[in-house]
Amino acid sequence: xxxxxxxxxxxxxxxxxxxxxxxxxxxxxxxxxxxxxxxxxxxxxxxxxxxxxxxxxxxxxxxxxxxxxxxxxxxxxxxxxxxxxxxxxxxxxxxxxxxxxxxxxxxxxx
Amino acid sequence: xxxxxxxxxxxxxxxxxxxxxxxxxxxxxxxxxxxxxxxxxxxxxxxxxxxxxxxxxxxxxxxxxxxxxxxxxxxxxxxxxxxxxxxxxxxxxxxxxxxxxxxxxxxxxxxxxxxxxxxxxxxx
Numbered sequence: 001x002x003x004x005x006x007x008x009x010x011x012x013x014x015x016x017x018x019x020x021x022x023x024x025x026x027x028x029x030x031x032x033x034x035x036x037x038x039x040x041x042x043x044x045x046x047x048x049x050x051x052x053x054x055x056x057x058x059x060x061x062x063x064x065x066x067x068x069x070x071x072x073x074x075x076x077x078x079x080x081x082x083x084x085x086x087x088x089x090x091x092x093x094x095x096x097x098x099x100x101x102x103x104x105x106x107x108x109x110x
Numbered sequence: 111x112x113x114x115x116x117x118x119x120x121x122x123x124x125x126x127x128x129x130x131x132x133x134x135x136x137x138x139x140x141x142x143x144x145x146x147x148x149x150x151x152x153x154x155x156x157x158x159x160x161x162x163x164x165x166x167x168x169x170x171x172x173x174x175x176x177x178x179x180x181x182x183x184x185x186x187x188x189x190x191x192x193x194x195x196x197x198x199x200x201x202x203x204x205x206x207x208x209x210x211x212x213x214x215x216x217x218x219x220x221x222x223x224x225x226x227x228x229x230x231x232x233x234x
Contacts, residue, residue, distance in 0.1 A: 003154070034212075036220030038155070045205060045224040046155065057222060089155050093218040097169040099145075099157040 004028070004090055004102035011108040012080045020105045022073040022090030028100055030071040034093035037066055037075045040104075041086045049088075050075060077107070085109045112136040112223045114206050119228030126196050126232070132189040132206030132225055140164065140184040143209040143216035146191045148202035149227070156202075159191065160209065160217045169217070196232045203227040 005023040012018035022035070029035060035053045038046035048057050050066035053073065063078045073092070077084055090102040118130040130146070145160040159180040160169045168180050179192040189206050207221035 032218065034215070034218040034220075038220075045226055046221075047224075048220055048222050051210070051220045051222075091155070091157070091220055093215060097160060097167075097215065097217055098171070099160075099217040099220075101147075101155040101157060104154040 002100070004092060004100055006088075006090060006102035006105045008103070009106045009108065011110055012077075013110045014080055014082065016080050017076060017078040018080060018107065019074050019076045020088055020090075020107065022075070022092075022102050024071050024073070024092050024100070026071060028071075028092040028094040029068065029073050031095065032093045033068065035066065035068055035073040036091045037064075037073075038089045038091070039084075039086045040089065046089065080109050082109055112208070114208065114223060114225035116204065116206055116225045116228040119204065119230045121231045121233065122196055123234050124196060124198055124232055127192070127194045128196065128230060129193070130191040130204055130206075130228060130230070132191075134187050134189065134206075134208070137208070139182075139187040142211070144182065144189045145207050145209055145217060145221060146180065146189075146204055147207055147221070147224075148200075148204045148230075150199075150202040153202075157217065158204070161189070162216055167216070193230075196230075198232050201230060201232045203229050 037050040040046045054066045146158040205227045208223040210219040212218040
């Protein structure tokens with residue numbers, strides 16, 4: 001399975017919104033509503049931010065939202081805060097109990 | 111409080127073997143599928159392997175098929191990853207992670223709790 005494609009970097013100013021894309025194929029994102037997004041701060045374990053395309057786990061601020069269109073998924077972070085600066089990874093179920101991750105996007109808050 | 115604690119990482123020569131452990135607490139271990147995910151230095155995440163709550167079903171990424179074996183001991187609340195024929199490219203931080211229930215699609219919902227990881231370095 002090939003990795004999902006994410007832009008290496010994204011940025012936004014404090015208080016603004018930013019959207020990170022995740023491009024897959026008809027075999028993963030396009031076939032299943034099982035896209036997840038993770039936030040990872042340096043030297044920390046990843047944290048689940050969104051699952052099942054658009055669901056947020058308890059405790060995740062509603063500033064984080066997920067969506068999907070065709071073979072692409074999106075994570076939008078609204079009202080950017082300094083602590084949102086981190087790496088973000090998407091993942092998608094790819095059938096037959098296989099999972100693929102994206103290469104990661106480094107989000108910078110200006 | 112849900113906790114996952116990996117151990118067993120270290121330096122191993124190419125072709126060698128290593129077994130990682132993940133001790134969990136704070137939830138009913140046997141009710142959850144578990145996975146191993148790795149991250150090479152400075153690189154992204156890569157799913158490695160998954161096992162059902164009972165241990166009866168196991169799944170592997172192509173990178174570990176035939177070399178890695180995932181297992182669990184529900185009486186000890188512990189997950190394992192036995193790695194054989196290690197290669198330089200297996201060098202990574204290995205995380206264990208819990209998978210929320212999704213029926214037979216045990217990796218579909220992603221991972222809601224992660225350990226802090228254990229570093230495996232394969233080098234001569």
